[in-house]
Amino acid sequence: MRIPFDNSYARLPDRFHARLPPTPVKAPKLIRVNEALARDLGLDPAALAAPEGVEVLAGNRVPEGAEPIAQAYAGHQFGGFVPQLGDxxxxxxxxxVTRDGRRxxxxxxxSGPTPFSRRGDGRAALGPVLREYVVSEAMHALGIPTTRALAAVTTGEYVFREDALPGAVLTRVAASHIRVGTFQFFAxxxxxxxxxxxxxxxxxRHHKAARDAENPYRALLEAVVAAQAELVARWMLVGxxxxxxxxxxxxxxxxxxDFGPCAFMDAFHPMQxxxxxxxxxxxxxxxxPRIAMxxxxxxxETLLPLLAEDQDAAIAEAQEVLAGFAPRFEAAWQSGLARKIGLAAPREGDVALIEDLMQRMADxxxxxxxxxxxxxxAALSPRAEKDVRALFRDPAAFDAWTPGWRARLADDPDTPEARRAMMREASPAFIPxxxxxxxxxKAAVENDDYAPFEALLGVLSRPFDDQPExxxxxxxxxxxxxxxxxxxGT
Structure with missing residues (x-):
């Protein structure tokens, strides 16, 4: 099996990472290889699923060209700063590097303990591995930028949390694993x-346009602010x-x-x-949005020394960039919600209409x-309103909202058919x-049964299709x- 590695992060100075191999496991067994993703990466899915490939995916074999490292980073966890976390x-x-030039x-x-484990065992339990596989692949199918799951294997060993649990290893793919906390580590x-x-x-690696800016580090901050504003809006638009x-x-x-304690909402509440x-x-x-900001x-704060030599000038630069987060987020959030209620050409008053609906949903x-x-x-046919009102504890709450909505739709330029198509493209039928x-x-951990896992992945790979079956x-x-x-998962 050949993986065409080109390891730019490993070429950074030694203080950026610790070099060590994964810790081998007792009896690795393949759960699944993501064949489509493997091909996108220029890898052979059959080779990954073969015994040698499974050894690599479990950490028992280091493939030629790999330079295994644990990355150093810090971070604020629930508001408290920890100066050293790391992998x-x-x-x-x-x-x-993929065929289209993406790294x-x-x-x-x-994959086992590292110098950053802080007395942890460095292992993962099967449940969190399956959870991350399912949710990350669902996010990808929903069109939301995300890390992805290339493969999952069991280890033949147990990890100990509250109980003894079967162990597993997830092979995760990302544009990079560089975090805000990575900058904080050095700052x-x-x-x-x-x-x-x-x-x-x-x-x-990520924001090449910043190279040509008058102040590349300000342009870098602008790019990250823009990416995160869009990302959080897209998260929230699917609950x-x-x-x-x-x-x-x-x-x-x-x-x-990180798909540990994440969730998709069932019943809507803004403080869920x-x-x-x-x-x-x-x-x-x-x-x-507030936490992202x-x-x-x-x-x-970590970039201040790069933004300007004078600290006051650097702070002013940073504040100007950060001020762009809220309007960018609000634009993405409101335009997305407008599509979800069928408005192709948003106008004044639409925000109040949307907020009214969401308050009624929460209540x-x-x-x-x-x-x-x-x-x-329902946008296509009023007869379908009964299926929406059935979701409300008090259906009259939905009934009271619909006249204003119908009047607003009458002023929108789309045909009913085009409107319905737009709304369905903005609102999935299936979430994890x-x-x-x-x-x-439960099926996997208690019964070694992965059929429900495969079935759920199949449905979630087409979240916007009806799939009557x-x-x-x-x-x-x-x-x-x-x-x-x-x-x-820890």
Whole structure:
């Protein structure tokens, strides 16, 4: 098996990472290879699934050209700064450049202890590995920038959390694993040269247009702010709650990373929280834009020495850039919501119409995904309104909203058919609902049964198609199926 590595991050100075191989496991066994992604990376899926490939995916064999490293980074975790975190259970094997010139990391997650493990075992349990595989691939199918899952293997060993759990390793692919916390690692050490080396690397790798700017480091900050504003808006438009938006979980590439206690909302509420460790609701659904801005401010602080020689001038530069986050987020969020209710040409008053609907949804525990999906059919035919109103605890709340909506649609230029198509493209029929993900994990962990995992992946690969044969996957949970808390894999 050949992987054409070209490892730019490993060529950075030694203080950026620790060099060490993955820790071998007892009896690796393949769960799945993502064949389409493998081909995109220029890899042979059959070779990955062969015994030698499985050895690589488990960390038992280091392939030729790999330069395994654990990356150093810091981070604010729930607002508290930790000056050294780093890859405590992950090894970056190396990077590949795809046929279209995109550079991608290949990382093993759950590959054993590193110098950054902080007394942890460096391993991953099967449940969190399957969860990340399902959710990250669902995010990709939804069109949201994300890390992806190339493969998953079991290890033949147990990891110990509250109970003994089967172990697994996820092979994760990303544009890079560079985080806001990576910049914080060097800034906390007053290593301005390290910050500059990292910033130059990020510009070259992710934001090449910044090279030609009058102030490349300001342009870098602008690019990251723009990418994160768009990303968080896209999350929220499909009801996604990250759950652990620490600065070490925010990438400078603008990809979603870390699918531990994340969740997709069933019943809508702006302050919905699922994460079992988010006791104060810091990372609730509606708080995500504010937290993104907070994290970006921490990034800006690390770049101050590069923005200008005079600190006051540097702060002014940073503040000007950060001020662009809110309008960019709001534009993406409001235009996305306008499409979800069928408005192709937004105008004054639309925000109030949308906010009225969402308040009624929150008051009546209406399902976020199904409300918007069924609204597309109602836009085409008033007869379909009954399917939307059935989602509201008090259907009269929806009935009171529809006359204003109908009047507004009458002023929009789209035909009913075009409007419905636009709405369906903005509102998926299928998301990885929490109870379905838990069902997949339970079948695998308790019965070594991966058929539910494969079935769910198949449905989620086409989230905007109706798929009548999979209609049950679109339904919200029954009361006894509701998942009230999601958990971090550590």
């Amino acid at each position: 405590g259970r992950a090894i970056l094997l190396g990077e590949v 991608r990391d290949i990382q093993l997650k759950g 906390a050490r007053q290593d301005v040269d390290g910050v500059r080396i990292l910033a130059d690397h990020v510009i070259e 996604f709650i990250h759950g652990v938006m620490n600065t070490d979980n925010m990438t400078v590439s603008g990809e979603t990373i 929280v699922y994460s079992s460790i988010d006791h104060g609701g810091r990372y609730a659904f509606g708080n995500q 907070w994290n970006l401010t921490r990034l800006a 009546n525990e209406a399902d976020f995904t199904l409300t918007f999906r069924r609204l597309a059919d 609902r929490n109870h379905q993900v838990e069902r997949v994990i 999979a209609a049950d996957y679109a339904l919200p949970p029954q009361p006894q199926e509701r998942v009230l808390a999601t958990f971090c």
